[in-house]
Amino acid sequence: MNTLARLTPAAHAAPSLDTLRDFVEHEADLLDSRRFDDWLDLYSDDAVYWVPAAQDQADWISHVSLYYDEKHTMKTRVARLKHPMIHCQDPPSTTVRVLSNFGLEAADGDRFRVRSKFIMLEDRPGADRRVYGGRYLHTLRLDGAHLKIVQKCVRLTNCDQSFPQLTQPF
Incomplete structure (x- = not known):
C-alpha cells in the first residue's frame, strides 16, 4: 500500500x-x-498549535507560550514565511525533522492522540x-475519510x- 493511501483510512474504520x-x-x-500551504491544510478550522514556554505548563491561558496559534494566526504566520521580503528568512532555513517513539495515547470515537519524540535541525547560511x-x-480527528490535526x-x-x-x- 502506498503512503498516501495510508494517510486516508477506509471509511468507518479506525486508523x-x-x-x-x-x-x-x-x-x-x-x-x-x-x-507551508499544504501543511496548513492538514489542520482543522478549529485547530490549535501550541508550544509551551515552561516544562510543567498545563495550558495556554495561565502562562505565556512560545506559540499559541489558532488557524487564523497560523495562516498569518504562513503568509509571512512565504513573503519574499522576510528578513529573518533571507536566505531561507533548511530544516530536517527526525521523529520516533510513536504511541497512541488515547482514542475516543473519531479522535486520536498520538505521541512522538522529535529532533529538528535548522540551518541557514551565515547563521x-x-x-x-x-x-x-x-x-487528530477523522473528518469524513481524512485525518485533520x-x-x-x-x-x-x-x-x-x-x-x-x-x-x-516545529
Whole structure:
C-alpha cells in the first residue's frame, strides 16, 4: 500500500497506529519541504498549535507560550514565511525533522492522540545551526475519510531558555 493511501483510512474504520504515524511524518515532511500551504491544510478550522514556554505548563491561558496559534494566526504566520521580503528568512532555513517513539495515547470515537519524540535541525547560511528536540502530542480527528490535526502540542526540552527569532514551526 502506498503512503498516501495510508494517510486516508477506509471509511468507518479506525486508523491504525501505522496510518497515524504516517500522517504525522507527512506533516514533518511538508514542513521540511517548505510546503507551508499544504501543511496548513492538514489542520482543522478549529485547530490549535501550541508550544509551551515552561516544562510543567498545563495550558495556554495561565502562562505565556512560545506559540499559541489558532488557524487564523497560523495562516498569518504562513503568509509571512512565504513573503519574499522576510528578513529573518533571507536566505531561507533548511530544516530536517527526525521523529520516533510513536504511541497512541488515547482514542475516543473519531479522535486520536498520538505521541512522538522529535529532533529538528535548522540551518541557514551565515547563521548558527539550531537544534530543537522534544515531544509532540498530536490530537487528530477523522473528518469524513481524512485525518485533520485538531491540536498539536510541542513540548521542547529547553522551552524555558532564551531563543533567537523563532520563525519555523516545529
